[in-house]
Amino acid sequence: MAASAAATFTIGTAQTGRSLPQSNPFGLKFNSLVNFKTFSGLKAMSSIRCASELANCLKGVDVVVIPAGVPRKPGMTRDDLFNINAGIVRDLVTAVADNCPGAFIHIISNPVNSTVPIAAEILKQKGVYDPKKLFGVTTLDVVRANTFVAQKKNLRLIDVDVPVVGGHAGITILPLLSKTRPTANFTDEEIEALTVRIQNAGTEVVEAKAGAGSATLSMAYAAARFVESSLRALDGDADVYECSFVESDLTDLPFFASRVKIGRKGVEALIPTDLQGLSEYEQKALEALKPELKASIEKGIAFAQKQTVSA
Ligand SMILES: NC(=O)c1ccc[n+]([C@@H]2O[C@H](COP(=O)([O-])OP(=O)(O)OC[C@H]3O[C@@H](n4cnc5c(N)ncnc54)[C@H](O)[C@@H]3O)[C@@H](O)[C@H]2O)c1
Ligand SMILES: O=C(O)C[C@H](O)C(=O)O
Incomplete structure (x- = not known):
């Protein structure tokens, strides 16, 4: 039986125009056989006109998705977005801490390798940090890895599973091709070419769009997959696994992307x-x-520790 109705809120959608009212209850079916009868709606906001509007939207929300911020232009690294996006993530996570501190938070805004630690520090300063509920969304790396491997090995995409670990920028994106399911054999040349392609796929899109932004449709697909997984977990599904950039003790780094099991509490x-x-x-x-x-x-972390956030 389902635990509770879950609502999702997206801050900073690619849609233009006014914020959307909460939708009517609907069933969601995506990449699984599950329908969420208790999913109570989706709210999305593309621009925030005042703090109270944001606060009202966030109240009662179970999953907050943050894709707000500027995208790369050709020649930029994700880290080049830090100066603008760090402040955006700080402010939005502050609002989440004030209005729905128990929500799962999905951070899409780049550089994910820094924005997730910023979010963690802000939540700590607010006294509401639950490391189990803060996720850096690296699903697109997995989607890409699965797609490229399926193409290379003539496999059905739905069957392929390649874990991608580390972080979400350049060489920090590490596809573990040796762990591909179903088992696949790769030559050394294939491993090198696939790894580099997966690591540079975001840059490939940025260059192809020639100044018009970065991956949007594939990111929407990846975000929808990660949200669906979170909703399934909140709904009591005991078999939810995704790769995500989270607080971690798997290596000597405090945050690390790996496969995680997600449950009702994160x-x-x-x-x-x-x-x-x-x-x-x-x-x-x-x-x-x-x-x-x-x-x-x-x-x-250094950026967030320089901020004064009122508790
Ligand atoms: N994690 C990933 O895999 C991944 C994939 C794609 C894009 N991204 C990142 O997502 C971010 C957004 O990319 P995009 O292509 O959707 O950009 P975009 O310009 O199409 O959309 C950005 C949205 O953010 C909103 N926004 C800007 N400042 C805001 C603020 N202060 N508060 C609330 N909303 C605000 C804008 O109104 C706009 O709707 C970028 O940082 C990009 O690098 C990450
Ligand atoms: O590459 C980008 O700037 C956007 C995103 O991180 C991606 O991987 O597509």
Whole structure:
């Protein structure tokens, strides 16, 4: 039986115009056989006119999705978005802390490797941090990895599962091809080419869009998948696994993307097995990504610690 009605709120949608009223209850069916009879609606807001409007929208919400902020232009790294997006995420997470502190928070805004630590620090300052409920959305990396591997190996996309660990920028995105399900054999050249393509797929889109932004449709698909997984978990499904950038003790870094088991209260378990028995290539790549990921995490924490947030 379902636990409780869940409502989702998205701040900073690609839609233009006014904020949308809460929709009528509806069933959601996406990438699974589950229909959410208790899902009570979706609210979305593309621009925020005043704090009270944001506060009203957030009250009673179970899942908050934050894709607000500026996207990259060709030649930019995700870290180049830090100066603008750090403040946006800080302010929105402050509002979440004030109005729906128990909600799952999905951070899409880049640089995810820094915005998630910012969110954590703000929630700590507000005294409402629950590490189990803060998620950096790295689902698009998994979607890409699955797609590229399915194409390369002539597999049905629905059957393919490639865990992607680390973070969400350049070499910090580490697809674990040796853990591909169903088992697939790759030559060294294929591993190198697939890994680099998955790591650079966001940049590929940014360059192709030539100044018109970054991935939007594929991100919407990935966000919908992660929201659906969260709703299934909130609805009591005991078999929900996704990769996400979360507080973690799987490595020596305080945040790390890995497969996690999601339950009613958020992350129920970090799944360590994907990181065991890595290939030599993956082990080297894992060590190589750590300094960059550590620096991005520390940059986010330092930014948030300089802020004064009223409790
Ligand atoms: N995690 C991922 O895999 C992933 C994938 C794609 C995009 N992104 C990131 O998502 C962010 C948004 O990208 P996009 O392509 O949707 O950009 P976009 O410009 O199409 O949309 C951004 C939205 O944010 C809103 N916004 C801006 N400032 C805001 C604020 N202060 N409060 C609330 N809303 C605000 C805008 O009104 C707009 O609706 C970027 O940082 C981008 O890098 C992440
Ligand atoms: O690449 C970007 O800037 C957007 C996003 O992080 C992506 O991976 O597509």
